Amino acid sequence: MKRYGYSLLPLLVLLLTAGAPALAGAPKPDIPEAIKGEQCVEDTGFMRRNHMELLEHQRDDTVRRGIRSKKHSLKNCFTCHVVKGDDGKALTVSDPRHFCRECHDYAAVQVDCWQCHVSTPEAAAKGGRL
Amino acid sequence: MSGEKTVSDNQIDSYRRRFLGQSAAIAGAATLGGGLVLTSVAGARPAEQAASSANRWGLLIDTSKCASDCDECVKACETEHGWGRGSTDEQHSRPEQKAQWMRKVTVRDRATGLETSLPMMCQHCAHPPCVDVCPTGASMKRDDGIVLVDKHRCIGCRYCMMACPYKARSFIHEALHEQKTESPRGKGTVESCNLCVNRVDRGEQPACAEACPEKAILFGDLKDAGSEIAKRLASEPSTEIRGDLRLDLGVRYQHI
Numbered sequence: 308m309k310r311y312g313y314s315l316l317p318l319l320v321l322l323l324t325a326g327a328p329a330l331a332g333a334p335k336p337d338i339p340e341a342i343k344g345e346q347c348v349e350d351t352g353f354m355r356r357n358h359m360e361l362l363e364h365q366r367d368d369t370v371r372r373g374i375r376s377k378k379h380s381l382k383n384c385f386t387c388h389v390v391k392g393d394d395g396k397a398l399t400v401s402d403p404r405h406f407c408r409e410c411h412d413y414a415a416v417q418v419d420c421w422q423c424h425v426s427t428p429e430a431a432a433k434g435g436r437l
Numbered sequence: 438m439s440g441e442k443t444v445s446d447n448q449i450d451s452y453r454r455r456f457l458g459q460s461a462a463i464a465g466a467a468t469l470g471g472g473l474v475l476t477s478v479a480g481a482r483p484a485e486q487a488a489s490s491a492n493r494w495g496l497l498i499d500t501s502k503c504a505s506d507c508d509e510c511v512k513a514c515e516t517e518h519g520w521g522r523g524s525t526d527e528q529h530s531r532p533e534q535k536a537q538w539m540r541k542v543t544v545r546d547r548a549t550g551l552e553t554s555l556p557m558m559c560q561h562c563a564h565p566p567c568v569d570v571c572p573t574g575a576s577m578k579r580d581d582g583i584v585l586v587d588k589h590r591c592i593g594c595r596y597c598m599m600a601c602p603y604k605a606r607s608f609i610h611e612a613l614h615e616q617k618t619e620s621p622r623g624k625g626t627v628e629s630c631n632l633c634v635n636r637v638d639r640g641e642q643p644a645c646a647e648a649c650p651e652k653a654i655l656f657g658d659l660k661d662a663g664s665e666i667a668k669r670l671a672s673e674p675s676t677e678i679r680g681d682l683r684l685d686l687g688v689r690y691q692h693i
Binding site for chain 2: 366367368370371372373375376377382422423424425429
């Protein structure tokens with residue numbers, strides 16, 4: 308036992324020293340804070356894992372059945388999770404700092420919500436002209 | 438003269454409805470208090486409640502009030518849903534390719550030469566051919582009779598455009614950037630008049646009906662015998678366009 312212990316020690320030290328900087332330096336998405344700074348509509352961990360399920364369920368309910376409860380709507384996401392650019396305007400999803408893109412770029416998950424949907428809060432999106 | 442009387446009656450009704458709606462909403466918000474605010478107006482169903490087959494939304498359009506040089510209804514539709522003049526998108530599409538939720542059409546009686554101008558859009562059939570032919574279930578009719586495209590399921594095959602006898606649908610050929618929050622639209626999907634579902638769900642009338650300066654477009658519940666539209670349909674003559682197809686339209690016209 309003693310012999311094994313001594314022979315494994317250098318290996319252990321090597322692993323720790325080599326592994327520590329790699330762990331500390333692993334890139335993480337820089338998730339922007341919600342502007343309201345309150346609790347999300349569900350627990351944060353739950354939202355990270357299940358937001359796509361909630362959104363998909365809500366979209367069918369809204370389009371097909373006309374249920375327009377706000378809680379799990381895409382519109383509600385952007386009401387709180389808005390990132391302002393240097394000019395003070397809400398960033399659209401074309402900017403990598405956009406709330407959705409921070410994680411989606413990191414995880415390399417592409418979604419096509421914004422081919423149709425507006426990616427900024429309603430007030431910012433009301434710039435339509437005629 | 439009787440026509441003018443109807444106009445003023447309509448206006449009074451809409452003012453009353455708006456006033457009653459606002460006061461009911463205020464009363465609702467006051468009683469609930471706390472963090473809960475009732476945003477629905479009187480007559481609108483709650484946001485959590487699904488559209489019901491107890492209603493069938495429709496339009497009655499009096500073409501005798503519709504001027505040939507007026508397109509306020511089309512303009513209002515463009516602004517509401519962000520197409521045509523309501524957007525700077527679709528730069529590369531030819532005019533016949535561009536989105537067209539609603540258009541003004543002039544019809545001419547061959548025998549008499551009488552010309553009538555009317556707005557043409559999805560007729561919200563009870564038996565919609567576009568829904569029959571859709572291979573994915575994207576083209577759909579809501580329980581309250583509104584026919585629309587669920588763009589989450591649309592694959593852009595355009596079969597529904599072929600099936601529609603009213604040429605009511607259009608296809609988006611290019612990437613869009615200036616969509617409205619309440620009216621998501623995107624490349625590769627088919628779209629058409631959705632009777633302003635976003636407004637109807639809030640208890641409001643469609644943008645075209647609200648914008649018409651002559652109040653020629655009347656919106657209401659065809660199944661509610663007490664509604665103005667049902668009363669007028671029961672007492673005045675009206676026509677379905679291509680009624681021979683027996684599609685049971687939600688949009689009816691007068692004086693054509």
